[in-house]
Amino acid sequence: MDIKTAAQTAKAASIQLAATETTVKNKGLQAIADALWEKKQAILEANEEDLTLSRENNLAPPLLKRLKFDETKLGQVISGIESLVDLLDPVGINLSARELDEGLDLYQVSCPIGVIGVIFESRPDALVQISTLCLKSGNGVLLKGGSEAAHTNRALAAVIVAASESAGVPAGWLQLLETREDVNEMLKMDQSIDLLIPRGSNVFVKHIMDNSNIPVLGHADGICHVYVDTDADLTMARNIVVDSKCQYVAVCNAAETLLVHEAVAPRFLPLVKESLAAHSVELRGCPRTAALIEVNSAAEEDWLTEYLDNILSIKIVSSTDEAIEHINTYGSGHTDAIITANPSTADRFMDLLDSGNVFWNCSTRFSDGFRYGLGAEVGISTSKIHARGPVGLDGLVIYKWKLKGSGHTVADYADGTRTFTHRPLEK
């Protein structure tokens, strides 16, 4: 099947899927969970094949680790699907209800977006998570995974398609793409694809954003900051800086820049330097920082860099407003934290910061769908519209307006025969 046909097939299925009952979608999810376990052998063998090829191609060890899909990973995705069954169906919820006039009732009802195009990195578990989130939310999906995982992805997609369709989910709702050319074709299909979710390097995400008319949900950079205010508890600040930087350096919600108020910098910087040294973190500081502790010197581009590594840039600021200004200028709108005992300083920081996740006295690493209690997430968005921060099921739905009348015409209101009541209705 060519990509255009695949996209149109998914679109046609998505129309039916939008009207599919919750019970059928849940039956489909349970059937997928069961079939993944039944077909375990075939899936693990496919993954072995990918691993062997990737080792031959000298894939880097961290990538090999992401690619690996063993019985433990399988168990995790299956239990993820089972939790998804238990979640409330996000489709068909009345968001608002209003009587416009007697017998003329308006309902704003949640519905799926349509067809989601997802391009993801080499982790095969992402395929299962994303496709089942799309199914629960009633969306068709086009999936393109990393080429290293081609055999695993093919095995997983085959199981998901067969199991869900046998449970009554509309045929064609999931389409697997296999080549990079497929992705380039996909970017042009704004007639069939309603939303793109690219997951991967920031160069890749920027490429997608620059080359498609289809709306994109996701984030390119995660340049996260911790700001230690003059009123900070310095022990708390130290723990939070270490957690934000070091708990897992390779992820988008890890901190890349530390901002310190000048009033506490002389006391705080030696403290935090000691703790970060224990984690082998390289420090790059502004000139004022360099006057207080031994650091490499930070260049302008350091403030714009997502290291994803054991490196932290440090800047001393003269006020909370200077910290806010720095973050709004150099940050990526992802996640930024303030450490302070002063509630009004914290409020000012959280209100004036143009970021999706603004934290007070806690680690930037909490910015995550699971930790937020959203269930699984499709990604973290730094968009300013639709969905922001960790995006779960709610980000995969929109709404339609349903207006139910009994012969009403606008002419009657234009000539004053009738007037609108605009009375709230029970939802």
Place this chain on the structure above:
Amino acid sequence: MDIKTAAQTAKAASIQLAATETTVKNKGLQAIADALWEKKQAILEANEEDLTLSRENNLAPPLLKRLKFDETKLGQVISGIESLVDLLDPVGINLSARELDEGLDLYQVSCPIGVIGVIFESRPDALVQISTLCLKSGNGVLLKGGSEAAHTNRALAAVIVAASESAGVPAGWLQLLETREDVNEMLKMDQSIDLLIPRGSNVFVKHIMDNSNIPVLGHADGICHVYVDTDADLTMARNIVVDSKCQYVAVCNAAETLLVHEAVAPRFLPLVKESLAAHSVELRGCPRTAALIEVNSAAEEDWLTEYLDNILSIKIVSSTDEAIEHINTYGSGHTDAIITANPSTADRFMDLLDSGNVFWNCSTRFSDGFRYGLGAEVGISTSKIHARGPVGLDGLVIYKWKLKGSGHTVADYADGTRTFTHRPLEK
């Protein structure tokens, strides 16, 4: 001021405006309403100047009518602003609240989008409506109106800026652009502008969508349908078709295509033809229609055409599903209505139709922010994300996640020292 500076100025102001109290914003709105009335003379004179120039340039009479801004129009926009003062501030609302753990509370709080770029047609009242909606929702705004209205727009913008800023609204929140080159520059400023709302011809809107990375809210086409089902009350159907087509032909929510179930076509088509003839509507029918009533013949492109004129295309279908398929194929996802006495047919139509507004037994012309009771609207969206259908204040806000802790770090949850409670909090 060049456009880049203007956009950056609006961005800086928008950060302050996001944290501006409701009372200040409302004071600003009231000051604008008062000042527009006080400066009436200057505004009406500026409009006279535009009208004189446009008459000299032989602007078409309907455009002259839209350009005209007299005391009546001024009174209407002022009363619009006063209703806006009374509306609930859409910013700062807790959309969800959840305890993640003891002392670690997550709030999803509505906030402005940031800076909105609006490009609108020749009606000067649009400038007032849009800028005051942006102010109420805490957004900075870049405005570009029709060049025919240049003097009026300049006068209105000057009054709005002076009055709002004197009431304490952050300086620079509104920027007026004046040339077409300004618009092209604006499309590149994805660093400063968060959302574009183009209003105008579909060619123009498509141009914007094709030439910017900034998300676009709006609609290109309004190809709306009325489907008369086999179970329709034919008198009701006739009234609704006439209203949908004729009540105001030049607008996006007017019907362009009539679909009729084959079982009622022989009775219904002569009826509706008679009524539409009284409004001088040209009919263009499919071959089956032409076999029943005298019509011009419809070509494939008629199903794809937004006439905005006294023309209606007609197609006979064999089933509700064929009607749904036709609308999902040729429609623009704007507004489509079914006329039927059968509730399950109506539900099927409303569930399977991929349109923002799906109506049962009422006119497509109801698709409008004022009629929906949303207050004023910034436009009607056929997007599949963020906001759909008539977009009022709610479409100009998004949310941020605020997480308030007391020293919490992720390491404690990773090593099992602590576990998440994920307990709902009072909002």
